[in-house]
Amino acid sequence: MKEAAGRRRQSAAASPCAACKLLRRRCVQGCVFAPHFPAEEPRKFACVHKVFGASNVSKLLQEMAEQHRGDAVRSLVFEADARVRDPVYGCVALISSLHRQIQSLQAQLALSQAHILHLRMRRTAAAHLASGDHITSASASSLSLEVDQTARFY
Amino acid sequence: MKEAAGRRRQSAAASPCAACKLLRRRCVQGCVFAPHFPAEEPRKFACVHKVFGASNVSKLLQEMAEQHRGDAVRSLVFEADARVRDPVYGCVALISSLHRQIQSLQAQLALSQAHILHLRMRRTAAAHLASGDHITSASASSLSLEVDQTARFY
Numbered sequence: 001m002k003e004a005a006g007r008r009r010q011s012a013a014a015s016p017c018a019a020c021k022l023l024r025r026r027c028v029q030g031c032v033f034a035p036h037f038p039a040e041e042p043r044k045f046a047c048v049h050k051v052f053g054a055s056n057v058s059k060l061l062q063e064m065a066e067q068h069r070g071d072a073v074r075s076l077v078f079e080a081d082a083r084v085r086d087p088v089y090g091c092v093a094l095i096s097s098l099h100r101q102i103q104s105l106q107a108q109l110a111l112s113q114a115h116i117l118h119l120r121m122r123r124t125a126a127a128h129l130a131s132g133d134h135i136t137s138a139s140a141s142s143l144s145l146e147v148d149q150t151a152r153f154y
Numbered sequence: 155m156k157e158a159a160g161r162r163r164q165s166a167a168a169s170p171c172a173a174c175k176l177l178r179r180r181c182v183q184g185c186v187f188a189p190h191f192p193a194e195e196p197r198k199f200a201c202v203h204k205v206f207g208a209s210n211v212s213k214l215l216q217e218m219a220e221q222h223r224g225d226a227v228r229s230l231v232f233e234a235d236a237r238v239r240d241p242v243y244g245c246v247a248l249i250s251s252l253h254r255q256i257q258s259l260q261a262q263l264a265l266s267q268a269h270i271l272h273l274r275m276r277r278t279a280a281a282h283l284a285s286g287d288h289i290t291s292a293s294a295s296s297l298s299l300e301v302d303q304t305a306r307f308y
Contacts, residue, residue, distance in 0.1 A: 050210070051206065051210065052205065052206055052207070052210070053206070053207040053209070053210050055207070056204070056205065056206070056207050060237075060241055063241065064241055064242060068242045071242050071243065072241065072242045072243075074246075075242065075243050075244050075246035075247075076244070078246055079233060079244060079245070079246065083214075087214055087217065087218055087226065088218060088222045088225050088226045088229065089225065089226075089229050090229050090230070090233060091233070091245060091246070091249065092228075092229035092232055092233065092245070093229075094249060095245065095248060095249060095252065098249065098252035098253065098256065099252065101256055102252065102255055102256060102259065105256065105259035105260065105263060106259065108263055109259060109262055109263050109266060112263060112266035112267060112269075112270060113266055115266075115270055116266060116269055116270055116273065119270065119273040119274065119277070120273065122277070123273070123276070123277065126280070130284075
């Protein structure tokens with residue numbers, strides 16, 4: 001059993017990575033692609049190769065410290081995958097959609113905050129009436145200004 | 155004067171686009187890069203060439219309808235520029251930042267909505283007290299449930 005497992009590991013170590021397999025070259029020790037493009041995931045490299053080109057990816061990875069290469073490969077695969085799915089906009093389509101989502105959330109938040117201000121002002125006015133306080137002309141004009149500002153949201 | 159302007163136009167039309175200039179090749183009529191990479195903006199093509207490779211970009215543009223090429227070039231330039239500025243994450247860094255911004259806005263919105271609910275409930279309770287109404291046990295337990303839910307946000 002142990003020998004069979006050892007043989008399997010040995011054969012896996014000797015088999016070329018997905019990049020070298022696609023590029024039909026010998027996967028040498030220290031191959032820059034091997035740690036990130038295992039043979040079991042051929043689509044990952046095919047996608048990156050189609051969009052960026054193997055030579056550009058290899059150059060990019062070699063120019064950065066080893067500890068950053070995993071993250072770089074993940075971001076390249078993400079971008080390449082988006083470009084294959086949407087050749088015109090790639091992952092810029094997602095960026096536009098996230099921008100729209102942010103604008104919509106900001107508008108909803110402004111509306112909610114205006115609503116809170118409105119409810120607070122009604123409460124203050126009700127408290128004044130209940131206690132029989134006189135609203136001074138200064139506080140009345142400040143209240144009216146706030147009401148005007150709130151009204152723009154409705 | 156007219157002749158000089160004519161000569162300038164003729165020379166501009168004959169001068170290669172930024173892509174053909176960088177690739178040191180003749181810019182033929184119908185060059186796929188020429189409408190999108192004018193000679194006056196050499197950095198735009200240099201960036202796209204460095205990240206995607208001229209051959210990949212040419213293939214991508216040729217595979218799509220002409221009316222989409224302008225948008226495709228704009229998105230490729232955007233991605234390439236982001237990758238040159240941040241070789242590890244490229245424009246995925248922006249996507250992560252937008253996702254974080256959305257999460258923060260969603261949390262603020264949930265808080266605001268809980269605050270609105272809280273203010274409304276206080277107003278309803280105050281109105282009940284003022285009118286001397288009896289709060290039924292059913293409405294009291296529903297009120298208490300809502301208060302519990304609201305309290306989670308504070």
